[in-house]
Amino acid sequence: MTQAAQQAAIPDEQAEIDAGAGPDPNYNFAYLDEQTKRMIRRAMLKAVAIPGYQVPFASREMPMPYGWGTGGVQVTASIIGPDDVLKVIDQGADDTTNAVSIRQFFERTTDVETTTRTEDASIIQTRHRIPEKALSEDQILVYQVPIPEPLRFLEPRESETRKMHALGEYGLMHVKLYEDIATHGHIATTYAYPVKVNGHYIMDPSPTPKFDNPKMHRMPALQLFGAGREKRIYAIPPHTAVYSLDFEDHPFDVQQWEQPCEICGATDTFLDEVVTDDRGGRMFVCSDTDHCTRDQEAAE
Amino acid sequence: MTKDMPRSEPAIPMVQVRNLHKSFTLHTQGGIELSVLSATDLTVSAGECVALMGPSGAGKSTVLRCLYGNYLPQAGAILIRHKGHMINLVGAEPRNVLAIRRETLGYVSQFLRVIPRIPAIDLICEPLVTLGADPEAAREKAAALLTRLRIPERHWSLAPATFSGGEQQRINIARTMVVDYPVLLLDEPTASLDAENRHTVIDLILEARERGAAIVGIFHDAEVRDAVCSAQYHVAVPADSDESSMKADEMNSDDRQDLAG
Amino acid sequence: MSSTEEILDQPLLRVTNLTKSYGGNAACRDVSFDLWPGEILAVVGESGSGKTTLLKCISAQLACDDGRIEYLMRDGILRDIHGLSEAERRFLMRTDWGFVHQNPRDGLRMRVSAGANIAERMIAVGGRNYGKIRGTAEDWMDQVELDPGRVDHQPGTFSGGMQQRLQIARNLVTHPRLVFMDEPTGGLDVSVQARLLDLLRSLVNKMQLSAVLVTHDLAVARLLSHRIMVMQGGEVIETGLTDQVLDDPQHPYSQMLVSSILPV
Numbered sequence: 001m002t003q004a005a006q007q008a009a010i011p012d013e014q015a016e017i018d019a020g021a022g023p024d025p026n027y028n029f030a031y032l033d034e035q036t037k038r039m040i041r042r043a044m045l046k047a048v049a050i051p052g053y054q055v056p057f058a059s060r061e062m063p064m065p066y067g068w069g070t071g072g073v074q075v076t077a078s079i080i081g082p083d084d085v086l087k088v089i090d091q092g093a094d095d096t097t098n099a100v101s102i103r104q105f106f107e108r109t110t111d112v113e114t115t116t117r118t119e120d121a122s123i124i125q126t127r128h129r130i131p132e133k134a135l136s137e138d139q140i141l142v143y144q145v146p147i148p149e150p151l152r153f154l155e156p157r158e159s160e161t162r163k164m165h166a167l168g169e170y171g172l173m174h175v176k177l178y179e180d181i182a183t184h185g186h187i188a189t190t191y192a193y194p195v196k197v198n199g200h201y202i203m204d205p206s207p208t209p210k211f212d213n214p215k216m217h218r219m220p221a222l223q224l225f226g227a228g229r230e231k232r233i234y235a236i237p238p239h240t241a242v243y244s245l246d247f248e249d250h251p252f253d254v255q256q257w258e259q260p261c262e263i264c265g266a267t268d269t270f271l272d273e274v275v276t277d278d279r280g281g282r283m284f285v286c287s288d289t290d291h292c293t294r295d296q297e298a299a300e
Numbered sequence: 301m302t303k304d305m306p307r308s309e310p311a312i313p314m315v316q317v318r319n320l321h322k323s324f325t326l327h328t329q330g331g332i333e334l335s336v337l338s339a340t341d342l343t344v345s346a347g348e349c350v351a352l353m354g355p356s357g358a359g360k361s362t363v364l365r366c367l368y369g370n371y372l373p374q375a376g377a378i379l380i381r382h383k384g385h386m387i388n389l390v391g392a393e394p395r396n397v398l399a400i401r402r403e404t405l406g407y408v409s410q411f412l413r414v415i416p417r418i419p420a421i422d423l424i425c426e427p428l429v430t431l432g433a434d435p436e437a438a439r440e441k442a443a444a445l446l447t448r449l450r451i452p453e454r455h456w457s458l459a460p461a462t463f464s465g466g467e468q469q470r471i472n473i474a475r476t477m478v479v480d481y482p483v484l485l486l487d488e489p490t491a492s493l494d495a496e497n498r499h500t501v502i503d504l505i506l507e508a509r510e511r512g513a514a515i516v517g518i519f520h521d522a523e524v525r526d527a528v529c530s531a532q533y534h535v536a537v538p539a540d541s542d543e544s545s546m547k548a549d550e551m552n553s554d555d556r557q558d559l560a561g
Numbered sequence: 562m563s564s565t566e567e568i569l570d571q572p573l574l575r576v577t578n579l580t581k582s583y584g585g586n587a588a589c590r591d592v593s594f595d596l597w598p599g600e601i602l603a604v605v606g607e608s609g610s611g612k613t614t615l616l617k618c619i620s621a622q623l624a625c626d627d628g629r630i631e632y633l634m635r636d637g638i639l640r641d642i643h644g645l646s647e648a649e650r651r652f653l654m655r656t657d658w659g660f661v662h663q664n665p666r667d668g669l670r671m672r673v674s675a676g677a678n679i680a681e682r683m684i685a686v687g688g689r690n691y692g693k694i695r696g697t698a699e700d701w702m703d704q705v706e707l708d709p710g711r712v713d714h715q716p717g718t719f720s721g722g723m724q725q726r727l728q729i730a731r732n733l734v735t736h737p738r739l740v741f742m743d744e745p746t747g748g749l750d751v752s753v754q755a756r757l758l759d760l761l762r763s764l765v766n767k768m769q770l771s772a773v774l775v776t777h778d779l780a781v782a783r784l785l786s787h788r789i790m791v792m793q794g795g796e797v798i799e800t801g802l803t804d805q806v807l808d809d810p811q812h813p814y815s816q817m818l819v820s821s822i823l824p825v
Contacts, residue, residue, distance in 0.1 A: 171685035175680060179677045
């Protein structure tokens with residue numbers, strides 16, 4: 001094919017996909033080959049069997065750079081089927097670059113139905129947020145994880161951190177929290193706040209804000225975590241206990257805002273600060289765009 | 301007070317030295333062997349004070365050091381009455397020697413081995429506190445001794461490193477006399493003291509005898525010796541006296557007695 | 562010291578015929594000794610005499626080729642430390658044992674504050690009250706003569722002597738029964754050494770610690786230890802009461818070592 005012909009062919013294919021004529025025939029369903037999916041599913045089964053334990057897997061090169069969610073994309077690709085309904089969010093929003101490009105990736109390689117409505121999705125892939133609306137047993141939440149090892153901050157040796165996980169030697173996590181209080185007067189870790197899963201493994205919940213930590217506890221939906229660059233998968237099975245570490249005299253708490261969301265007026269959601277002009281103007285709005293929009297609709 | 305105190309009960313032997321041999325093999329000097337003590341026999345009972353006699357280099361200090369477990373004899377036995385039993389120091393386990401030193405055997409060396417930075421009064425309390433005494437009571441006892449030995453109170457909280465020779469010697473004596481050891485070994489306890497303090501030390505030694513301590517000492521000062529001793533023991537000069545005196549002097553001049561021990 | 566020593570007629574640590582070779586070279590050959598509760602044992606010898614290898618083997622950091630190393634567990638039973646599970650061994654290391662490295666940087670976490678360094682062991686044994694942990698850390702800084710006002714400073718801002726004292730506090734905060742020390746005063750100025758020695762001496766007395774102290778400095782051995790073991794070429798050539806070995810050394814090598822000290 002000549003270059004010109006190639007360029008001509010692409011819009012045709014795209015048109016075909018947009019027309020709902022099935023996934024791009026140049027790729028296997030959901031991009032990964034079936035053997036790779038099996039390998040990843042085995043890792044996921046192990047992860048579900050040992051809640052919070054980081055299972056190594058043979059992470060593949062994906063058609064996007066590391067840091068753009070290659071781990072989450074591989075997990076989603078391995079579990080998605082033609083009947084699934086996919087929602088992709090980035091910092092809670094359905095319409096940001098990362099969310100849009102991943103959603104398009106799956107539209108093109110699977111032709112599954114996509115949605116922005118939390119309750120309509122069977123799979124939600126997320127970067128850094130858990131939807132405000134409670135999830136159900138029929139749903140799976142897939143997290144994109146940049147650094148899966150919570151102990152790395154204080155113990156850079158991988159051989160040592162694995163031993164510490166195996167033996168449940170987690171004093172260091174509290175040393176980190178101690179240091180936080182010593183420096184800031186309170187536990188200043190606001191995202192990637194360490195949790196203990198099912199009474200054993202300490203887990204990094206990916207850079208979700210600690211506001212979302214309580215939602216992980218006994219969540220009815222399955223939670224899967226994929227770290228592509230670090231080649232690790234871990235999981236929290238449905239209804240598993242997830243405890244956020246703290247001190248007796250500095251108990252775990254979540255962020256609170258003085259004002260409600262300026263768009264929908266919600267007072268119980270995670271707010272983003274949005275700079276509105278060059279003169280220091282700002283507003284606080286819900287980070288979960290779906291939740292915010294529908295609250296607004298309900299109000300009207 | 302008389303030199304021989306009247307005693308009603310039969311004498312209790314506290315120290316028995318039997319056929320003690322001590323020689324030094326100087327490997328760094330071509331392996332010369334120096335015999336210092338051969339067949340030394342000595343018995344000291346409770347309430348007695350025996351002065352070791354003999355010319356310089358005869359091995360008087362060597363006898364004391366063997367009695368303290370500081371020198372390792374080649375043969376013989378050194379029996380010390382420790383908690384009612386005669387225990388042989390020769391061949392004893394180090395921890396047993398330490399236990400005997402802690403509770404039974406007091407040793408006043410010629411020089412204070414200075415421990416930097418520790419206040420004089422704490423240094424004196426230490427042996428008592430180690431034995432389990434109440435720290436406050438130990439402090440009172442130490443204070444009383446320091447007063448008797450004329451150490452000005454403003455010096456008590458200072459480390460003795462900067463004290464004069466005489467003051468250091470008195471700290472050394474106080475550190476031993478603060479515990480009522482059943483056996484005392486005294487190496488020239490009054491060597492660098494003035495007349496007043498010499499008399500205080502004589503009193504301390506006589507009080508120790510009175511409470512039943514067995515004492516072995518080296519006293520060059522005839523006045524002190526006559527005042528405190530009940531008997532004399534002449535340390536025999538071995539045949540090769542020239543060489544052994546050299547060794548003995550060398551060891552004496554380098555007193556490394558360990559207060560920490 | 563006296564009461565526990567006599568009631569417990571068992572050593573705290575018993576080493577029997579320990580041998581460790583690197584390739585064909587024996588770094589430690591047939592070393593045996595008992596360490597009793599409350600006892601400080603100094604292992605002296607020149608570089609390469611095997612004293613550091615011995616320390617690593619008996620503190621379970623290095624597997625030995627042959628021999629037994631038994632430790633009196635808190636339940637009163639002597640157990641071979643190489644027969645313990647790794648979890649038990651590591652728990653022992655951060656609670657019942659202490660290890661003072663020559664270079665404090667090897668024994669400290671340089672990227673967290675002094676307080677967090679002391680806090681680590683308290684947290685490891687279940688401390689979960691920030692206020693109490695911090696208070697204890699400040700207490701310990703005071704005990705090792707560091708200004709408690711610097712509890713939030715990183716060890717990197719401390720001098721070498723201060724770092725060494727911080728390392729000691731970090732080790733002693735859980736009241737270990739046995740402390741291993743590898744040239745604890747090695748890298749310090751003479752005046753700083755003296756201060757550290759006094760401090761160690763009084764802490765060891767106060768806490769009734771047992772310790773194995775590796776040093777090439779006989780003055781350190783004299784000040785801190787009850788008993789000395791002289792090593793040469795991987796073998797123990799003389800052992801005995803500290804003052805006896807130093808004042809009346811028997812072996813030619815010990816005599817050479819003692820006579821090599823410069824008089825002050």
